Amino acid sequence: MSGTTFAGALNTGLRRALADDEKVVLLGEDIGRLGGVFRVTDRLQREFGPYRVIDTPLAESGILGTAVGMAWRGLRPVVEIQFDGFVQPAFDQIVNQVAKMHARTGGRVRMPLTVRIPVAGGIGAAEHHSESPEAYFVHTAGLRVVSVSNPQDACTMLRQAIACDDPVIFFEPKRLYHVKGEVELEDLATAAPMSAARVVRPGDDVSVVTWGSHVATALDAAEALADDGVSVEVVDLRSLSPWDVEAVTASVRRTGRLVVVHEGARQGGVGAEICATVTETCFADLAAPPLRVTGHDVPYPPAKLERHQLPDLDRVCHGVDQVLGRAPLDPRAVAVSAATHQGQGSPAGAAPSGATSDGTAADAEDDGVTHRAVAVHDGQEVAA
Amino acid sequence: MPSTTDPRTLQDLSRAGRHDASVDSAHGGARDRTSTATPSGGTAQVIAPDGSRHAHPELDPWLEDVDDALLRQLYTDMAVARRVDAESTALQRQGQIGLWPPLLGQEAAQVGSAHALRGDDFVFSSYREHAVALVRGIAPADLLRVWRGVVGSGWDPYAARMAPMQVIIGAQTLHATGYAVGLLVERATGPGGSPAWGGPPSDGVERTSAVVSYFGDGATSQGDVHEAMTFAATWSAPVVFFCQNNQWAISEPVALQSKVPLVERARGYGMPGVRVDGNDVLAVLAATRQALHRARTGGGPTLIEAVTYRMGPHTTADDPTRYRTSADVDAWRALDPVDRFAAHLRGLGVLDDAAEQAAQDTCDAVAAALRSGISGTPDPSWEAVFEHVYAEPHATVAAERDAYARYLDGFADGADGAEQREGRR
Numbered sequence: 001m002s003g004t005t006f007a008g009a010l011n012t013g014l015r016r017a018l019a020d021d022e023k024v025v026l027l028g029e030d031i032g033r034l035g036g037v038f039r040v041t042d043r044l045q046r047e048f049g050p051y052r053v054i055d056t057p058l059a060e061s062g063i064l065g066t067a068v069g070m071a072w073r074g075l076r077p078v079v080e081i082q083f084d085g086f087v088q089p090a091f092d093q094i095v096n097q098v099a100k101m102h103a104r105t106g107g108r109v110r111m112p113l114t115v116r117i118p119v120a121g122g123i124g125a126a127e128h129h130s131e132s133p134e135a136y137f138v139h140t141a142g143l144r145v146v147s148v149s150n151p152q153d154a155c156t157m158l159r160q161a162i163a164c165d166d167p168v169i170f171f172e173p174k175r176l177y178h179v180k181g182e183v184e185l186e187d188l189a190t191a192a193p194m195s196a197a198r199v200v201r202p203g204d205d206v207s208v209v210t211w212g213s214h215v216a217t218a219l220d221a222a223e224a225l226a227d228d229g230v231s232v233e234v235v236d237l238r239s240l241s242p243w244d245v246e247a248v249t250a251s252v253r254r255t256g257r258l259v260v261v262h263e264g265a266r267q268g269g270v271g272a273e274i275c276a277t278v279t280e281t282c283f284a285d286l287a288a289p290p291l292r293v294t295g296h297d298v299p300y301p302p303a304k305l306e307r308h309q310l311p312d313l314d315r316v317c318h319g320v321d322q323v324l325g326r327a328p329l330d331p332r333a334v335a336v337s338a339a340t341h342q343g344q345g346s347p348a349g350a351a352p353s354g355a356t357s358d359g360t361a362a363d364a365e366d367d368g369v370t371h372r373a374v375a376v377h378d379g380q381e382v383a384a
Numbered sequence: 385m386p387s388t389t390d391p392r393t394l395q396d397l398s399r400a401g402r403h404d405a406s407v408d409s410a411h412g413g414a415r416d417r418t419s420t421a422t423p424s425g426g427t428a429q430v431i432a433p434d435g436s437r438h439a440h441p442e443l444d445p446w447l448e449d450v451d452d453a454l455l456r457q458l459y460t461d462m463a464v465a466r467r468v469d470a471e472s473t474a475l476q477r478q479g480q481i482g483l484w485p486p487l488l489g490q491e492a493a494q495v496g497s498a499h500a501l502r503g504d505d506f507v508f509s510s511y512r513e514h515a516v517a518l519v520r521g522i523a524p525a526d527l528l529r530v531w532r533g534v535v536g537s538g539w540d541p542y543a544a545r546m547a548p549m550q551v552i553i554g555a556q557t558l559h560a561t562g563y564a565v566g567l568l569v570e571r572a573t574g575p576g577g578s579p580a581w582g583g584p585p586s587d588g589v590e591r592t593s594a595v596v597s598y599f600g601d602g603a604t605s606q607g608d609v610h611e612a613m614t615f616a617a618t619w620s621a622p623v624v625f626f627c628q629n630n631q632w633a634i635s636e637p638v639a640l641q642s643k644v645p646l647v648e649r650a651r652g653y654g655m656p657g658v659r660v661d662g663n664d665v666l667a668v669l670a671a672t673r674q675a676l677h678r679a680r681t682g683g684g685p686t687l688i689e690a691v692t693y694r695m696g697p698h699t700t701a702d703d704p705t706r707y708r709t710s711a712d713v714d715a716w717r718a719l720d721p722v723d724r725f726a727a728h729l730r731g732l733g734v735l736d737d738a739a740e741q742a743a744q745d746t747c748d749a750v751a752a753a754l755r756s757g758i759s760g761t762p763d764p765s766w767e768a769v770f771e772h773v774y775a776e777p778h779a780t781v782a783a784e785r786d787a788y789a790r791y792l793d794g795f796a797d798g799a800d801g802a803e804q805r806e807g808r809r
């Protein structure tokens with residue numbers, strides 16, 4: 001495939017940001033002479049000098065804390081954290097300082113910081129090199145959090161993050177660094193806003209919401225499910241804080257079903273937030289409980305086990321099957337649903353073993369709320 | 385003040401401190417963990433506890449321009465700081481503010497160092513540097529607004545060139561270092577830019593402003609302070625690390641933070657360190673001036689350990705009688721910074737009864753303004769909860785603000801939601 005690699009697109013974005021604004025400075029470990037361990041800052045120190053592209057001592061809290069001071073002085077620091085697991089030493093500075101400075105000072109001091117973090121697994125790496133820490137930062141008011149899925153977004157959204165007057169946690173899925181695509185230097189004034197989700201594949205039966213490297217996983221699953229007659233809509237969330245509630249709920253209102261896919265742990269994860277919000281705002285439109293396909297709630301396993309941790313095409317297809325009533329739901333969901341709907345009509349997906357998969361549809365009155373039940377049989381949506 | 389290259393180094397002073405017997409015993413480890421160091425001849429000093437002035441070859445050159453007017457100003461500022469401190473404790477007792485960390489005993493360390501600063505220098509402080517803030521021109525009532533809980537920062541930090549207080553005790557040392565690096569970046573990349581680090585040796589010309597970071601002995605155990613000193617030293621950042629060693633981190637004596645005098649750590653980072661009598665306002669002024677000059681001329685950071693004593697509690701919520709003896713406090717009371725400086729000035733004839741009265745009149749006026757400025761300050765309106773979370777529009781905060789506004793609208797006209805909820809209980 002021709003085009004620019006994801007890493008090269010980031011490099012292009014950084015070069016443009018450095019050239020556009022003399023206040024932009026890069027700092028991190030090994031980003032100067034080496035060009036970063038993933039070569040994202042390749043040649044930038046040579047072009048812009050050691051005061052714009054700054055090699056730091058090996059201390060992440062020090063990097064973030066000094067970046068805070070540089071922002072105080074009016075610079076726009078772009079920090080590189082070498083690997084996801086190394087951001088935790090900087091957690092205090094990010095959560096207690098970066099996120100709060102603007103509010104603490106009544107809006108007088110801005111923190112236009114970008115924190116680039118190579119993220120997530122799938123590359124057979126050592127411990128602390130495959131983490132998905134997005135939920136920590138999404139939970140923190142004052143931060144913006146984005147995760148990019150393709151070279152064009154990598155270039156454009158990085159430039160948008162640097163131009164943003166708020167701090168942005170910028171996740172770069174490591175699996176994508178060598179993926180190629182066409183990249184142009186978009187006009188930031190007309191490019192899609194950084195906070196907007198994007199429907200990357202339209203569909204009618206199920207909405208799959210994901211971000212980062214799992215956009216590709218979801219697209220693969222959608223292709224496989226299409227062969228099976230299921231129309232999957234894939235939404236690339238792009239921004240995790242704020243996240244595009246309108247785009248997601250619009251999709252779910254149409255399809256009636258939601259599967260959120262992410263690699264980070266399930267408990268307290270971003271998928272939980274999305275499912276809760278969709279349930280609160282789209283309850284009457286749901287044909288099945290929203291469902292998450294995520295990493296397990298375990299420490300990220302050694303490399304030879306990571307395929308069991310990562311959502312893949314089969315697990316995403318299984319999740320879609322579950323919300324379609326073609327595969328059994330999580331036993332906990334079944335137990336709760338069974339108790340709630342005892343003696344009443346059972347919405348699709350709430351019954352074990354796909355009780356409505358006989359091709360019929362059922363409307364159930366439950367405390368005055370009509371649950372739209374849709375069943376799919378032989379790939380055909382039968383009723384709504 | 386010398387404006388050219390000064391061959392004297394403050395390492396000499398720290399060497400002197402290292403051989404001070406009282407220092408050694410104070411840091412002697414488990415044998416006596418509650419004793420604290422008292423400043424003595426081994427710690428740089430120009431005014432003895434009895435007020436007498438003695439020569440100091442390292443510090444005296446930095447005091448040559450100190451005239452009677454500046455001496456009186458230093459005295460008045462220390463007196464005002466002490467009065468504001470006492471008044472604030474009283475206001476806490478009256479419920480006008482929620483909490484107050486008294487600076488009693490640390491007036492010289494703060495006033496002396498703050499007077500070394502230029503207007504274009506920047507300060508990143510901890511939470512007890514009330515006198516520094518006052519010298520920076522911050523109104524006493526603004527100082528208290530944070531402690532009343534009505535704002536996150538009582539003043540415009542860019543106007544005062546002082547960041548709001550920092551409760552995370554070591555974080556600000558990194559902010560100061562980063563700000564100082566920002567100065568270097570500007571110098572290197574601006575018009576006629578010149579190498580900022582790894583460049584030629586200093587020619588003694590002041591080319592940048594500088595940054596001072598205030599922190600305490602407890603903070604020296606924080607990783608951020610270590611990282612700040614590492615970054616600042618390797619980058620030759622124009623920052624001064626001003627440690628007020630007031631002997632106590634709430635109930636923990638300094639011996640629990642360090643096995644060696646704190647100033648000795650400077651050598652490990654590759655920067656000069658000076659141990660100065662923090663209750664001697666002129667010694668502090670001189671040491672800070674020299675460190676700032678070094679920073680502005682490309683000489684990099686300096687660690688100053690100002691040896692002082694927190695005479696009061698950690699905060700108004702603390703009870704120091706649970707962890708230290710009255711004998712310890714009494715020993716330090718004899719070294720009181722304000723009394724010492726007053727004795728010195730009386731000996732010089734700079735402070736007479738009329739000048740003393742003038743200083744007290746100033747204190748009375750400041751105290752009255754403080755009381756009227758803070759008492760009865762209304763609570764902010766609810767909208768402030770949602771303000772300034774982000775600099776640019778943010779859908780989540782906007783939606784939650786709108787939802788809360790609709791919720792409040794459901795109550796009676798003009799009533800605050802909180803009052804209504806009280807009524808419902």
